[in-house]
Amino acid sequence: MGYVLSNEGINKAFEALRKEYRIFAPVLKVGEGRFKDTDVIRYDFVDSYDEVEMDKRSDFSYKDIVTPLSESMFFFTEDQIREANFDASPVIVLMRACDINAVERLDQIFLANGEHNDYYYERRREVIKFALIGCGKTCEDGFCVDMGSNKAEDYVFSLDPKDGKVYVNVKEDDLDAAFADNSESSADVVPQFVTENEVHVERPEEVPLTLFKDEMWDEYSKRCINCGRCNFVCPTCSCFTIQDLFFTDNGKVGERRRVNASCMVDGYTDVAGGLVQRRSNGERMRFKVLHKVYDFRKIFGYDMCVGCGRCDTVCPEYISFSNCINKLNARVKELEG
Ligand code: SF4
Ligand code: SF4
Structure with a gap:
């Protein structure tokens, strides 16, 4: 069902939803950016529609709600293990089409990638519903259209602000009353999706093996400072590492955590015996880029990057991921002659 709501109406609808759900949404954090006097858009729990940043893409993704930066898995003593609690109350996450497509990638990795589902991901995922924020215009650096991630159907309701009203398309019957009871009128509502980006990418269909040692990656050894920011903002990066914290000197009482990891930072490819699989930043860039726009597709049939x-926006060295994809494509064509 489709509805048109005033600003007061949509805030009342949020009030009604909050009786059952927590709402996790992009929020403009004034003055909390990395540099002095800069703002940042991060996800946070909100009480009202007015708190939500509806206009611009968030700098950080929704990902913290499904794969927290640091998550306690269990506590242990010498002879006991107790699973860590987590807040299992239902959540609605407001997100754009690219991010809804990104959830599909995380589901693939954690829930459809082998014999066993990832328990910690699954228990969080089960209490989450996704709502769509319509995109009327492209965001900075976005290339979702070329990646085929500009549209999404898998949402419980959509929100499109226009001319002081909010247009809502509700797909889940249980949520209908929250909007119907506070609407000005019913309408046929079709969410807005971006159809044209300023940035375009072309991906290679196949990549020759010689590309793995190609000189094109040397540029990134010089420029990249392996800070890992590109991974931490990415809605599809899923890597984590395991850390044990010991509460006692004998190491027999403590807590096991899983913590987000980054394939660009030191330590990620260290293995027993002191071997480092990818030492240079160029090699790390090669791994990241091919994983996002080639290897994942070879396994699952579609690209990981959305x-x-x-x-692109967050890199302190102005390294553009979309430029890198295009350079990769050009280099593959060159090698093919
Ligand atoms: S590509 Fe940029 S954001 Fe990513 S690790 Fe290198 S310097 Fe940091
Ligand atoms: S690789 Fe970059 S552009 Fe692609 S999904 Fe991750 S953050 Fe977005």
Whole structure:
């Protein structure tokens, strides 16, 4: 069902939803950016529609709600283990089409990638519903159209602000009353999706093996400072590492955590015996880029990157991921002659 709501109406609808759900949404954090006097858009729990940043793409993704930066898994003593609690109350996450497509990638990795589902991901995922924020215009650095991630159907309701009203398309019957009871009128509502980005990418169909040692990656050894920011903002990066914290000197009482990891930072490929699989930043860039726009597709049939553009925007060295994809494509064509 489709509805048109005033600003007061949509805030009342949020009030009604909050009786059952927590709402996790992009919020403009004034003055909380990395540099002095800069703002940042991060996800946070909100009480009202007015708190939500509806206009611009968030700098950080929704990902913290499904794969927290640091998550306690269990506590242990010498002879006991107790699973860590987590807040299992239902959540609605407001997100754009690219991010809804990104959830599909995380589901693939954690829930459809082998015999066993990832328990910690699954228990969080089960209490989450996704709502769509319509995109009327492209965001900075985004290339979702070329990645085929500019549209999404898998949402419980959509929100499109226009001319002082909010247009809502509700797909889940249980949520209908919250909007119907506070609407000005019913309408046929079709969410807005971006159909044209300023940035375009072309991906190679196949990549020759010689590309793995190619000189094109040397540029990134010089420029990249392996800070890992590109990974931490990415809505599809899923790597984590395990850390044990010991509460006692004998190491027999403590807590096990899983913590987000980054394939760009030191330590990620260290193995027993002191071997480092990818030492240079160029090699790390090669791994990341091919994983996002080639290797994942070879396994699952579609690319991992959704073209949200966050990694381009956040890189302190102005390394553009979309440029890198295009350079990769050009180099593959060159090698093919
Ligand atoms: S954000 Fe930029 S500098 Fe930092 S690891 Fe990624 S590509 Fe390298
Ligand atoms: S690789 Fe960059 S553009 Fe692609 S999904 Fe991740 S953050 Fe977005």
